[in-house]
Amino acid sequence: xxxxxxxxxxxxxxxxxxxxxxxxxxxxxxxxxxxxxxxxxxxxxxxxxxxxxxxxxxxxxxxxxxxxxxxxxxxxxxxxxxxxxxxxxxxxxxxxxxxxxxxxxxxxxxxxxxxxxxxxxxxxxxxxxxxxxxxxxxxxxxxxxxxxxxxxxxxxxxxxxxxxxxxxxxxxxxxxxxxxxxxxxxxxxxxxxxxxxxxxxxxxxxxxxxxxxxxxxxxxxxxxxxxxxxxxxxxxxxxxxxxxxxxxxxxxxxxxxxxxxxxxxxxxxxxxxxxxxxxxxxxxxxxxxxxxxxxxxxxxxxxxxxxxxxxxxxxxxxxxxxxxxx
Amino acid sequence: xxxxxxxxxxxxxxxxxxxxxxxxxxxxxxxxxxxxxxxxxxxxxxxxxxxxxxxxxxxxxxxxxxxxxxxxxxxxxxxxx
Numbered sequence: 494x495x496x497x498x499x500x501x502x503x504x505x506x507x508x509x510x511x512x513x514x515x516x517x518x519x520x521x522x523x524x525x526x527x528x529x530x531x532x533x534x535x536x537x538x539x540x541x542x543x544x545x546x547x548x549x550x551x552x553x554x555x556x557x558x559x560x561x562x563x564x565x566x567x568x569x570x571x572x573x574x575x576x577x578x579x580x581x582x583x584x585x586x587x588x589x590x591x592x593x594x595x596x597x598x599x600x601x602x603x604x605x606x607x608x609x610x611x612x613x614x615x616x617x618x619x620x621x622x623x624x625x626x627x628x629x630x631x632x633x634x635x636x637x638x639x640x641x642x643x644x645x646x647x648x649x650x651x652x653x654x655x656x657x658x659x660x661x662x663x664x665x666x667x668x669x670x671x672x673x674x675x676x677x678x679x680x681x682x683x684x685x686x687x688x689x690x691x692x693x694x695x696x697x698x699x700x701x702x703x704x705x706x707x708x709x710x711x712x713x714x715x716x717x718x719x720x721x722x723x724x725x726x727x728x729x730x731x732x733x734x735x736x737x738x739x740x741x742x743x744x745x746x747x748x749x750x751x752x753x754x755x756x757x758x759x760x761x762x763x764x765x766x767x768x769x770x771x772x773x774x775x776x777x778x779x780x781x782x783x784x785x786x787x788x789x790x791x792x793x794x795x796x797x798x799x800x801x802x803x804x805x806x807x808x809x810x811x812x813x814x815x816x817x818x819x
Numbered sequence: 820x821x822x823x824x825x826x827x828x829x830x831x832x833x834x835x836x837x838x839x840x841x842x843x844x845x846x847x848x849x850x851x852x853x854x855x856x857x858x859x860x861x862x863x864x865x866x867x868x869x870x871x872x873x874x875x876x877x878x879x880x881x882x883x884x885x886x887x888x889x890x891x892x893x894x895x896x897x898x899x900x
Contacts, residue, residue, distance in 0.1 A: 505833050512854070515838060
């Protein structure tokens with residue numbers, strides 16, 4: 494903001510809520526590419542938290558069929574199963590009531606079922622046989638009841654199938670979740686280890702520099718590779734702050750950001766210490782430029798999520814450091 | 820917007836604009852909406868009609884993206900907390 498003003502723009506307005514607030518309000522959003530489908534790690538966990546998608550004219554884009562499948566998909570297994578049971582029993586009662594209509598109900602062995610307790614039992618039995626699509630054929634619907642029987646068979650099959658599918662995929666979900674967790678933690682570990690490596694390498698180069706025993710070709714090669722690893726890890730951290738698949742624990746994130754700020758400080762000092770005759774190679778220059786660009790976007794106010802003050806303090810330091818090497 | 824200490828005094832002087840105002844003036848060519856978030860964020864979703872000018876590129880590209888210094892410009896980033 495201040496930057497734009499300094500560049501001479503006189504009629505600036507600030508939308509403080511930002512894109513986060515805009516989306517929370519359910520306002521129209523424009524996208525360049527189809528959005529990456531972010532699959533919730535825990536099924537059904539963040540479907541409620543995701544802002545409702547609307548097309549540009551504000552109308553709902555979803556088709557009713559998709560909406561129906563989503564509705565089935567988002568319900569817990571037990572609820573679906575209860576729905577299925579309730580449907581079977583209600584349909585059974587409906588078949589039984591149809592017996593009152595004369596020759597439009599169920600027929601068991603050429604004899605219409607009666608409006609009796611036994612008839613009710615037969616009707617519910619028929620309902621189960623229909624909803625599971627078993628269809629023994631000992632009891633058959635006649636007349637108008639056939640319509641209900643077909644509707645029940647179709648709905649029952651869909652819902653029962655969903656219940657079975659959910660039941661089977663439960664274990665798979667657990668495994669996938671576990672894999673995600675392990676991979677994520679390994680990645681965090683790797684970021685930390687590599688940052689420490691970069692830091693000690695930078696310190697080693699700095700010692701050579703302080704001694705005045707710099708041989709430009711040696712420093713150049715070592716600094717180049719350290720900067721490349723540094724830029725790679727910085728990109729990983731940038732990703733972590735902008736597109737977190739999972740939120741890392743705060744102490745872990747703080748340790749990473751502190752290490753990052755430390756490495757940046759070391760790098761700034763090292764760059765200042767190098768003799769004026771030292772020529773930066775294009776590789777080193779490229780890495781530094783990437784680093785400056787990425788780190789410039791790491792600050793308490795510009796990352797898309799709000800973090801604890803201790804964390805934003807480190808982020809601001811990273812940005813400060815980036816401006817110094819830029 | 821920008822977190823460097825030197826810039827921190829600046830945002831307070833810049834008048835705010837509400838989401839309602841922006842929505843009302845989406846079709847209005849006299850208001851330019853600028854997204855200063857990184858490109859990936861812009862691609863993933865932005866206010867309709869907003870132009871992308873990532874923070875890091877402001878100095879280099881501002882004059883090219885926003886040629887009129889006197890134009891009314893609404894700037895937003897992720898969230899100001």
